[in-house]
Amino acid sequence: MPPQPVARVYRGTPRNLARLARRLQAGELVAVPTETVYGLAANAFDAAACRKIFAAKGRPASDPLIVHIHGLRDLAAVAETNAAAAKLAAKFWPGPLTLVLRKNPAVPAVVSAGLSSVAVRMPAHPLFRRLLRLAGLPLAAPSANPFGYVSPTTAEHVRESLGKRIRHILDGGAAQIGLESTIVDLRNPRKPRLLRPGAVTHAALERALGVKVARSRRAAQFEKLAVAQVAPGLLARHYSPRAAVVLHRKIDATRPLAADEAWVFLARPAGRRGGNVFSLDPRGDLRGVARRLFATLRQCDDGRFKKIHVELAPGAGLADAVNDRLRRAAAR
Numbered sequence: 001m002p003p004q005p006v007a008r009v010y011r012g013t014p015r016n017l018a019r020l021a022r023r024l025q026a027g028e029l030v031a032v033p034t035e036t037v038y039g040l041a042a043n044a045f046d047a048a049a050c051r052k053i054f055a056a057k058g059r060p061a062s063d064p065l066i067v068h069i070h071g072l073r074d075l076a077a078v079a080e081t082n083a084a085a086a087k088l089a090a091k092f093w094p095g096p097l098t099l100v101l102r103k104n105p106a107v108p109a110v111v112s113a114g115l116s117s118v119a120v121r122m123p124a125h126p127l128f129r130r131l132l133r134l135a136g137l138p139l140a141a142p143s144a145n146p147f148g149y150v151s152p153t154t155a156e157h158v159r160e161s162l163g164k165r166i167r168h169i170l171d172g173g174a175a176q177i178g179l180e181s182t183i184v185d186l187r188n189p190r191k192p193r194l195l196r197p198g199a200v201t202h203a204a205l206e207r208a209l210g211v212k213v214a215r216s217r218r219a220a221q222f223e224k225l226a227v228a229q230v231a232p233g234l235l236a237r238h239y240s241p242r243a244a245v246v247l248h249r250k251i252d253a254t255r256p257l258a259a260d261e262a263w264v265f266l267a268r269p270a271g272r273r274g275g276n277v278f279s280l281d282p283r284g285d286l287r288g289v290a291r292r293l294f295a296t297l298r299q300c301d302d303g304r305f306k307k308i309h310v311e312l313a314p315g316a317g318l319a320d321a322v323n324d325r326l327r328r329a330a331a332r
């Protein structure tokens, strides 16, 4: 067996960025910070390089990648744009929004899993942007986690789970948003469809486009479940810790909490402490909740607990995105 590579974590110095840009040009993989979650990047025009992403993650070839671009002038090289895409790009790029558009044939089939469409995003993280500019290439990057596991929001998360399978990790600090980007299907610009909720909300998309935005059946199903009974087993398992995740509309912090299970509150519960009590944000602020969610699930999933109890977020908007990830984590 070939020796296992051990990843090196790079700080974002000019010299390191130049070096990592050369590695990408040479067809290697580099884990990169983004404002949403860390990604595992390769030259989007290099089919062999992109195949390495699927191998490192254990990701099925049927699950397409997102192509990241530095500027709007790079869009035409990967996709066919339209008026709706121009509107959303002007309003939300660079940022946590991915657009599904018709693919430019220059993008190899492995990137889009053979689909005639491609997902494109212009990220906002300053280090990733510098790397994109230096590499001078669009970079295909899914989240930098083994397939099916919780997405990484720090360089350390990437090193823990992929450190033996990749060589280069760029450290850009903890992800600001903490949840994967919103994905909108714009293949038909008059019939936009939300495929994955994220920090750019459904309401914000409708305002920007001036038309109704449909939700994928799965998104609608998640939403219905957010107000009805939680029904694990209905949904595809994804983003899942190894421990069982149990969802609650609200956890009653005055009741006894099983000591060998983890209890994750949105806000810090008054008068409750202990190694098995966690809170996502001191005051339950939703942005803080989103930012800390994946790191907290990982923290609870270190083998100490068989069950992780978590509170669902109230309301819509960013809460839809938080609850979508929670439901996937709970699905068996």
Ligand code: TXA
Binding pocket: 034, 036, 037, 038, 039, 040, 063, 064, 065, 066, 098, 100, 112, 115, 117, 118, 119, 121, 141, 142, 143, 144, 179, 180, 181, 182, 183, 195
């Ligand atoms: O925030 C993010 O989007 C992060 C960072 C790294 O940019 N990336 C990310 O990638 O979350 P990933 O691969 O974990 O999720 C991408 C999702 C997949 O579920 C895939 O099915 C969907 O995007 N996707 C990609 N191309 C698509 C296409 N042509 N049509 C529909 N969905 C697509």
Ligand code: MG
Binding pocket: 142, 143, 151
């Ligand atoms: Mg992912």
